[in-house]
Amino acid sequence: MTRLAGRIAIITGGASGIGRAAVTLFASEGAKVLAVDRPGADLAFGDGAVETLGVDLTDTSAPATIIATALERFGKLDIVFNNAGIGVNALAADMTDEAWDRVQAVNLRAVFRLSREAIPHLIASSHGRIINTASVMAQGTDWGLAAYCASKAGVVGLTRSLALELGKHGVTVNAVMPGAIFTGMTKANFANPAIAEVWAKKSVLRRLGQPVDVARVALFLASDDGGFVTGQAIAADGGLTLRI
Ligand SMILES: NC(=O)c1ccc[n+]([C@@H]2O[C@H](COP(=O)([O-])OP(=O)(O)OC[C@H]3O[C@@H](n4cnc5c(N)ncnc54)[C@H](O)[C@@H]3O)[C@@H](O)[C@H]2O)c1
DSSP: OOTTTTEEEEEEEOOOOOOHHHHHHHHTTOOOEEEEOOOOOOOOOTTEOOOOOOOOOTTTHHHHHHHHHHHHSOOOOOOEOOOOOOOOOOOOGGGOOHHHHHHHHIIIIHHHHHHHHHHHHHHHSSSSSEEOEEEEEEGOOOTOOOOHHHHHHHHHHHHHHHHHGGGTTEEEEEEEESSSBSSSTTTHHHTTTHHHHHHHHTTTTOOOHHHHHHHHHHHHHSSSSGOOOOOEEESSTTTTTSSS
């Protein structure tokens, strides 16, 4: 398949879960990919179309390093998939400033900073794309998720604003909102069959999502198929959020 033939993509959180599935899927569709994750993360892909970079996205210099690496290895940039994220579970009454700040730094601030650094290069591309991983928790909530929900609602707001500002340059900006997906972030919970069953039943498709379920939505948004879609937040949740 060649839906991303000739395209250059940066994918953050590329070592695990949704990001890892996206790296493999984008490369299989003809893209050359810079997979970014924390220093020391497992970024082995065994695919000549994939280059890797270990960097903490919250480092001040991370955006410049990431964009410079993509340009040095591939010569241009078409797609930024801001996917890395972390969770924290703490009731608002007990949340420390450090926990709050850490979640916002990875899930929201780093998304803004990498997008900003990429803008001139995406404008120069005739297929510029930003895709951000938000969450169904951008719209819903659960106990202990105040920092996470705020960060993901922020991602959706940032997505809309970037779409508005970059549309005249032909750059689309969208978010994907995963539901309950079996990944590195959730495996501690979903490895417990009782918890997995509860969340599988919440989905009208009666199963947990797999990383590729979300990666395929990102592929649609990254490809020409999604070329007239911008400023949207698309749920990939198996219908988890249908019932109120
Ligand atoms: N799994 C779910 O059910 C679910 C649901 C909704 C949204 N999401 C979102 O999906 C995205 C991907 O998460 P996942 O579920 O695949 O989890 P995951 O833990 O498997 O993958 C996240 C990756 O991000 C990387 N990362 C985190 N902080 C980083 C940093 N500071 N610098 C560089 N890399 C960093 C991690 O090392 C990890 O490899 C996240 O934004 C998450 O919030 C996941």
